[in-house]
Amino acid sequence: MTASDIAVTVLGSGTCVPSLKRSSCSVLLKVGNANLLFDSGPGTMRRLLETGITIFDIPFIFYSHLHPDHTGELVNFLFATKYPDANSRTTPLTIIAGRGFSAFYKKLKNIYGNWIELSQGLVNIIELDNTGPDSIRFDDFAVESLPVEHTDESIAYRINIVGEKSVVYSGDTDFSENLITLAKDADLLICESALPDELKVKGHLTPSLAGEIATRANVRKLVLTHFYPECDQVDIEKQCRKTWSGPLVMAEDLMNIDFT
Ligand SMILES: [Zn+2]
Ligand SMILES: [Zn+2]
Numbered sequence: 001m002t003a004s005d006i007a008v009t010v011l012g013s014g015t016c017v018p019s020l021k022r023s024s025c026s027v028l029l030k031v032g033n034a035n036l037l038f039d040s041g042p043g044t045m046r047r048l049l050e051t052g053i054t055i056f057d058i059p060f061i062f063y064s065h066l067h068p069d070h071t072g073e074l075v076n077f078l079f080a081t082k083y084p085d086a087n088s089r090t091t092p093l094t095i096i097a098g099r100g101f102s103a104f105y106k107k108l109k110n111i112y113g114n115w116i117e118l119s120q121g122l123v124n125i126i127e128l129d130n131t132g133p134d135s136i137r138f139d140d141f142a143v144e145s146l147p148v149e150h151t152d153e154s155i156a157y158r159i160n161i162v163g164e165k166s167v168v169y170s171g172d173t174d175f176s177e178n179l180i181t182l183a184k185d186a187d188l189l190i191c192e193s194a195l196p197d198e199l200k201v202k203g204h205l206t207p208s209l210a211g212e213i214a215t216r217a218n219v220r221k222l223v224l225t226h227f228y229p230e231c232d233q234v235d236i237e238k239q240c241r242k243t244w245s246g247p248l249v250m251a252e253d254l255m256n257i258d259f260t
Pocket of ligand 1: 065067150230
């Protein structure tokens with residue numbers, strides 16, 4: 001694994017608010033031959049196609065929490081793998097999420113039944129602790145998680161790519177000491193910044209709070225995302241600069257993020 005085998009693409013930089021510019025939350029992290037999808041809000045499958053990737057090229061989905069702007073495409077993702085013959089899924093899909101996901105998935109199956117049930121062994125669910133640190137290792141990368149301040153099941157992820165980079169995905173959160181801990185010295189922090197400083201709501205960050213987290217965690221680069229439309233009316237970058245002086249990127253859909 002070398003740095004050139006690693007790529008980050010923002011698929012959706014928005015919320016559930018309908019927008020032609022910003023699809024709902026999803027980030028793609030390519031590690032060698034594996035595509036790791038973080039959240040799948042409505043519109044994710046289409047954004048994937050726009051990057052040249054189909055749902056069959058995704059072996060891992062990580063869910064930060066269960067809100068529809070992060071999970072809305074899951075039902076369609078599963079249903080679309082059941083079309084006949086050449087268009088059905090044959091390789092396993094691993095879904096990683098905070099504790100509570102399995103119950104959510106069971107409820108979806110109670111509603112949709114066979115329409116979203118894949119053959120035995122094709123879906124593997126791994127629940128991580130939603131009350132404290134957890135971790136799991138795969139061949140080319142290791143996953144660490146910590147709960148964050150949003151909903152009961154909300155967790156943030158740190159992906160440590162063996163011998164290479166570390167990428168942290170906040171999911172949705174209010175100010176979180178755990179996120180600072182998880183992101184310590186990371187190469188990239190992809191952090192929600194839902195609303196401008198003056199419109200702060202409980203359970204979400206603002207640009208200056210995201211900047212404070214990045215500064216205290218000493219990350220190498222900060223990417224702000226999960227923008228409500230109000231963010232496009234103000235100078236988000238300027239607000240973040242009150243607390244963060246390092247490399248800064250305002251996410252846009254289909255933007256590739258480099259590590260420099
Ligand atoms: Zn949420
Ligand atoms: Zn959200």
